[in-house]
Amino acid sequence: MPRPLAITMGDPAGIGPEIIAKAFRDAPAVLAGCVVVGDVATLRRAARLIAGTDALVLPLAQLDKVADWQAAPPRCIPVLQTCELPALAAFGQVSALAGKAAADCIVWAARAALSGEIAAMVTAPIHKEALALAGAGFARFPGHTELLQAEAAAYAGKAVADMPVRMMLANDELKTVLVSIHLSLRDAISSVTFDNVLQTLQIAHASVRGVAGGAPRIGVAGLNPHAGEGGLFGREEIDTIAPAIAAARAQGLNVSGPFAPDTVFMRARAKSGHAGEFDVVVAMYHDQGLIPVKYLGVEQGVNVTLGLPMVRTSPDHGTAFDIAGKGSADASSLIAAIRMARQLSA
Template sequence: MKTLAITQGDPAGIGPEIVAKAFRDAPGDLKGCFVVGDTATLRRAAQAIARRGVPSVPVAQIGAPAEAVDMPPRCIPVLQLAGIPGPQPWGQISAAAGRAAADCVVWATRAALRGEVAGLVTAPLHKEALSAAGVTFPGHTELLQAEAAHHQGVALSAMPVRMMLASDELRTVLVSIHVSLREALAAVTHENILQTLQITHAALTRSLGRAPRMAVAGLNPHAGEGGLFGREEIEVIAPAIAEARAQGLDAHGPFAPDTVFMRARHTPARPGEFDVVIAMYHDQGLIPVKYLGVDKGVNVTLGLPLVRTSPDHGTAFDIAGQGVADAASLIEAVRMARALCG
């Protein structure tokens, strides 16, 4: 049984708490998982979630990932990284916290690329803390992409990745990720849309066991209304969809972005028309999934030679240390990582 590595996230945020809660509340799902991080940070988190009349969750330091398989239920195995900062003040942005979070992600990514772990689940980090630590990547996705490209000895452009946010009701994949809205508009190109469709098709074909039905959202209101509100749909998006269909991909659109997500939403009463929606920019795709329930959403990085998932929320500095953070999305991320690992 290969193990899953869970990174502790920013130690000033809720990451360590939700990790501790996941081990406490979902021991079956967390079997064979271990935490990459700092033992003292996880012990503080275990104390933060302690409840009256319920014993504290034990934390055990391990020396290798394989040791996690034999850990008893509700015990948190921690692989201590040498040299990373220990517990940081709750709710405060700092270079030390950013460095600790980044070092955990780098270690886990390299372990997955070497085949030492089956995949990784990343607890939330804080982008300002990363920047304060001198990390040149704006988030997990870009850092993972760079590590994978370096491991395979290829240029960054040869390792294209996409962000997918998924729940039991809706999946969305983004053409662009962590860039300004002005830059996101510039990223709506024939090449980027076609590449997004190709990456999504390959990833979901593996997980669904069939070709996914992909809907493509327009960029402009009403998908441009025949050119009245913009010509990107006519000149860029539709030709990219046509080329994808010529390659055998089941792609449709462009559809009005204010209704396409409802058409793709899957409920017990009505199956969705599509398996996934391709969104033109970050907020267009993430708002619908998060509105349906942050506790159900999982962030999946597509295009990497490894499995990586994460909860779809941030560090929540305003409630860090109070023991009230919800671990449901992290538990869902672990379940999805297991499914993707096969």
């Protein structure tokens, strides 16, 4: 690989550093060509944590610059110090210092990805409350997606509104793209507009590969029960969603719907090696789209930010403060996110 993949450490009080260390230990072939951007002491603690008392501790290689990644010895964790953390963060505790350290790592990786210094970025989980405490520069961002959108827009010299992004959650069985992300349910319903739905369809079409490698077959979930039942349970499908679908189809997109939200995900699910009816489902709001994918297995889910001029993936789970420091966190979703980032950046 001419350029490495960067893995941001996530909130140092959560399970991010631990699952990174486990991924390097358990899947060295997948992690080849990856560099961790974070705090060296935090990653060293994670390596000791997963080793226990009798096992060999996975060594760290501290890099002076990301270009040194190829000189790192095999079977180690290459770490580039990209944040300041005066002391190790207490496991499971929200803090401004931990939030700031996590945010600084994200910003470094985003700018490196945008400039082409790294091939892609994979982000370990952050805690949104800690991010909000990290200072005025970060408090306005609800999460990774919005922060990365702002960085990409600034790099391109555009307004944030001119850099539309969407969240996709994916595993081997189901992919779903969201019209809105981190909004209250009331605000999410209000965001189901013709322009937002059409833009989501366009981003999904441009970003997702179909089962045969071509344009994707997109199924669209309705907003209301039974997709409105002809207007009996709401008119959003008639007045907003269906016209957006018609406009997308007029542009040549393979879009169908709106379908009842309680069945469209089952129709799209790939099972036993057989493709589903759709390659991706466009969902109207956060929980509508994420619950079906997470139900199929959080350990294999991958979050992908679509619409950015760079590749960003992340595991399909949070910081898990309740188990941080116990050595029991599962690295499977992080490993899946690294695999997908490699595929998308190839």
